[in-house]
Amino acid sequence: MLSELVSLAEDNAVDLTLVAGDIFDSASPGPAAEEIVWRTFLDLAEVGPVLVVAGNHDNPARLDAVAPLLERAGVTVVGTPRSPTDGGVVALDDLGVKVGMLPFVSQRSIVKAEDIMNSDPDKHAGQYEERMRRLIDALTKDMTADTVNVFTSHLTVYGGLAGGGERTAHIFGYAIPASLFPGHLSYVALGHLHRQQKMPHASAVWYSGSPIQLDFGEVADQKGALLVKAEPGSPASVEELPLRSGRRLIEIRGTLGQVLANAEGTEDAYVKVILQEDARVGLADEVRTAIPDAVEVILDSPGRAVAPTEQRQGLEPTQAFARYLTDSGNADPGVEALFAELLDEALSESGQ
Numbered sequence: 001m002l003s004e005l006v007s008l009a010e011d012n013a014v015d016l017t018l019v020a021g022d023i024f025d026s027a028s029p030g031p032a033a034e035e036i037v038w039r040t041f042l043d044l045a046e047v048g049p050v051l052v053v054a055g056n057h058d059n060p061a062r063l064d065a066v067a068p069l070l071e072r073a074g075v076t077v078v079g080t081p082r083s084p085t086d087g088g089v090v091a092l093d094d095l096g097v098k099v100g101m102l103p104f105v106s107q108r109s110i111v112k113a114e115d116i117m118n119s120d121p122d123k124h125a126g127q128y129e130e131r132m133r134r135l136i137d138a139l140t141k142d143m144t145a146d147t148v149n150v151f152t153s154h155l156t157v158y159g160g161l162a163g164g165g166e167r168t169a170h171i172f173g174y175a176i177p178a179s180l181f182p183g184h185l186s187y188v189a190l191g192h193l194h195r196q197q198k199m200p201h202a203s204a205v206w207y208s209g210s211p212i213q214l215d216f217g218e219v220a221d222q223k224g225a226l227l228v229k230a231e232p233g234s235p236a237s238v239e240e241l242p243l244r245s246g247r248r249l250i251e252i253r254g255t256l257g258q259v260l261a262n263a264e265g266t267e268d269a270y271v272k273v274i275l276q277e278d279a280r281v282g283l284a285d286e287v288r289t290a291i292p293d294a295v296e297v298i299l300d301s302p303g304r305a306v307a308p309t310e311q312r313q314g315l316e317p318t319q320a321f322a323r324y325l326t327d328s329g330n331a332d333p334g335v336e337a338l339f340a341e342l343l344d345e346a347l348s349e350s351g352q
């Protein structure tokens, strides 16, 4: 996918590339992840300047630490918020472009601890919004009408649709209205929400979305990059460029027979299988034999009440479990035998 992304940048001869955060999935990425990301940044920098802000998954201090090295290669990385005169606004004079760069700012770091102790949650949200407004203003107020003015950040805008794979607490806990972005911006490049989408605004305010599907909540999402054309003084025009080479996620639902019949064509994909079958031993294994890349196999059997038909208290554990299986509509001698085996093991280990 990253090679495909570099090709898109080359084919369209882009003047610059913006990366709006969550470069990595974790604050301490492994060397393999770092290798492909740095390689991609260097390849993109062959085409034009690359501007990057940290997301909530990234380690801001770590990105700041490598920033001077990357800067040498034409890649500007902002890990922690900076003032406009200290790297918060990047002026690309050759291109006539100014970019305000605001990495992810957590509510913890923006709303002081004493405020959290002394006021109600609604007020925190208001304080977060007010402080974000001041940060955005500081990074955009000196932009003039003779440059293409761009702002990039990693944050949640009210009304944005999540893709499904985000960490919920980081998304809807704190958000800002799109109206905080001033009208003299030609383009606002946002990261955080995984779904590619334009936010309601007089200017062009977009989430590029994640470049691959990150979990099964995103199976229906079209992933891609955004190609932005901008001139001073007017909203940018935006074209959606699909990215197709990431490994697909597919969801198949149905009876075992239907699922197996649909197994063909799932090659190279990660598959989630939702079985409409009664539970029985070995069901998931049968699915995995036919679809080795079934990463998740779950049952969607018709819900049955698990009200006991008679008192289970006083029964031997194996009898009580058998009764429970019958009551819940899942009677299965195979499961009973496995339970008995497990119970034996547990009791012998505990010396009983």
Ligand SMILES: [Mn+2]
Residues within 6 Å of the ligand: 021, 022, 055, 056, 057, 154, 191, 192, 193
């Ligand atoms: Mn994020």
